[in-house]
Amino acid sequence: MNTADWVAVTMAPVTVLGAVVATLAWRTADKSWHTSEGARRDQAEAETRRRHRERQPALDVSIDMRWPPDVGLLVVKLTGPREVERYDWIRVEIRDDGKRREARPGTDVTDEAIRRQVWGPFRLRPGVDGADQTGRTAGQDGRAVTDEWWFTIERTIPPGWSTGGDADWRRQYDGKPVRLRVDIGLGEESWTEMVEVPQPKRGAFEDGGSLMA
Structure with missing residues (x-):
């Protein structure tokens, strides 16, 4: 080597x-x-x-019954936050009472009919204030903080297959809250609030009473 x-x-x-x-x-x-x-x-x-x-919106949601006893206003007020001046849009949906219901083959009680029915004391007035034709959802443009959105609401009516009539239907929902889903957007962001708004007592109707969630 x-x-x-x-x-x-x-x-x-x-x-x-x-x-x-x-x-x-x-x-x-x-x-x-x-x-x-x-x-x-x-x-x-x-x-x-x-x-x-x-940037989560702070909301006060109330029902104002100025036209007793069947028509009123759902009022959604933006109370904050300080970090945001204005939001771009709102979408309100009436949520059902949470009870399970099933279609009955061979009858008018179909899955579609059950979905279209608003199961609760109030619905949005169809075609008014941005509401759809079922009274289930409504959308409006943005508002600045401290401003309000107004949605006309009305008493729900029972489905056509109901046998109890209007009186039994109203008793079923007497004193029950209006259950809502509220979505608010800003740019590419959005926030969701699940809200239950109590119904004004009947004695408050004459004074245009309102209750807040």
Whole structure:
């Protein structure tokens, strides 16, 4: 073995060791970068969630019965937050009473008929204040904080297959709250509130009484 061969043999382990050290250093740096990148991403997501919470609309929802006893106003007032001046849109949906109902084959009680019926004391007046034709949902444009949205509401009527008539239907929902889903949007963000609004007592009707959720 000449000198050149001896040097080559001697340096081979050093070269391999250097390559291993370099590989380990690269992997450590890569792992550190990914860890740092993940931490930055988590921090950004946490900040987005925090800002979303801060911009959550604060609402006062009430029923104003100025036209007793069958027609009134559902009033949704924006009371905050200070971080937002104006929201872009609102959508209100009357939620059913939560009872399970099933279709009856061979009758008018179909799944579609059950879905179309508003099961509660009030519905939105169809075709008025942005309401659809079932009185289930309504949408309007945006408002500034401290402003109000007004939606005309009316007493629901029983479905055609009901055997008890209007009197039994109203007794069923006497004193029951109006259950709502309220969605409000700003840009690409939106917020949802589930609200139950108590009905004004009948004695308050003559004075245009209202109750607030």
